Amino acid sequence: MKKSIYVLILVSIFCFVSTIAFSAPIVLKAVTAFPKNHANNDTVQMFVDRVNERCKGKLEIRWLGGPEVTAAFDQINALKTGTIDMILYYPFGYMKQLMPEAEAKGLSELADWEERRSGAFELWEEIFAKRVNAKYLGRFHNLIPFMLYTNKKITKLEDFKGMKIRVMPLYVPFIKALGASPILIPPTDIHTAMERKVVDGFCWPRVGMTSWGLQEVTKYMLLPGFFQMEPATMINMDKWKQIPKDVQVIITEVMKDMEYVATMRQMLIMEKEDNVRLKAGMEFIQLPPEEAKKLLKIINDETWKFVLQSAPDYGPKLQKASSKKALPKGAFPWQE
Secondary structure, three states, X not given: OHHHHHHHHHHHHHHHHHHHHHHOOEEEEEEEOOOOXXXXXXXHHHHHXXXXXXXXXXXXXXXXXXXXXXXXXXXXXXXXXXXXXXXEEEEHHHHOXXXXXXXXXXXXXXXXXXXXXXXXXXXXXXXXXXXXXXXXEEOOOOOOOEEEEEOOOOOOHHHHOOOEXXXXXXXXXXXXXXXXXXXXXXXXXXXXXXXXXXXOEEEEEOOOHHHHOHHHOOOEEEEEEEOOOOEEEEEEHHHHHHOOHHHHHHHHHHHHHHHHHHHHHHHHHHHHHHHHHHHOOOEEEEOOHHHHHHHHHHHHHHHHHHHHHHOOOOHHHHHHHOOHHHOOOOOOOOOO
C-alpha cells in the first residue's frame, strides 16, 4: 500500500514538473549594438513588447542591453556561435568580416517592404543563414540617410583631401576615393576623437548622433545624404528552428509591421534632431548641384565596386534585386 502511494506521489511530481517545463516559454537572450537609451533603439522595446504579448507565454524576448553586455563588434560572433540568441539592432557594416556582401544593404534603392517583392529579401535570408548562422527578420529603419559630419567646411570635393574621417567598414572605399583617410573607431569613442582632433569628421545616419552628444563637438552637417540606414534584426538559426511555426509567424508579422512604424518614427526623430543640431550651433552645408552629383556617384560607384569584388557570388544578384527596376509592376498601389 505504501509503495503504491509513493509511486503515485512520484508520478504526480513528475507530471507536475513536466507540465511546468512544457509550459515554460522559449527565452531569447537579446542584445543591441547601441545602449538601450540610444535614439536608434527607439522602437526596439515596442517590438519586444508586441512579440511577447502576442506569443502569450510561448516565447519571451529578454533584451539584456547593448555593448555593456557584449561589445558591439563581438555580438555577431556571439550570435553565430549561440552565446546570445538574438540581435535586435545591428548595423550591417559591423558584419563585414563575416559577410562580404554587407555593404550592399545601405546601397539598396528599396525599403525592406519593397525588397520582399523584388527578391532581395530572400537573398539576404540566404546570406544570413550561410554566413552568420542566423535567421534574418528585417530592419526597423528604412530610407533614413547617412550624413557626413565635419569640423571643416566642405564646399567642393577637393576639400576632403587629407582629412581624417571616422568610419565603419561600409564607408572605407568611398572615403579613400575622396582622398581622405578612414579611421576605424567604435561609436563610443567618436566624441573624444572629434574633441581632441584625432579625426576631422565622421559618418553617421541623420538619426542618433545627438544620443552621443556629438553636436557639441561638430560644426557642420554636409548635404546631400547618402545610402540608407541598414540595421539588422536576427535570431540564431539553431534557436529559430526550435521555435514553433505559429510563433515564427507571429515574430515575422510583428517585424513587418514594425518596419513601417519604426521608419515613420525615425523620420520624426530626424526632424527633432535637426533642431537640436541647429540649436547647438551646427551649420548645414548644401553642396552645389554638380559637386553633390559627383559625390553621390563616387559613393555609389566605389561602394558597389567593392561589394562586387568582395562578394562575386551574391554581389551582382543583390545589385540587381536592390534596384527600383527589380520591383514588379503594380507591386504597390502608389506605383505607376
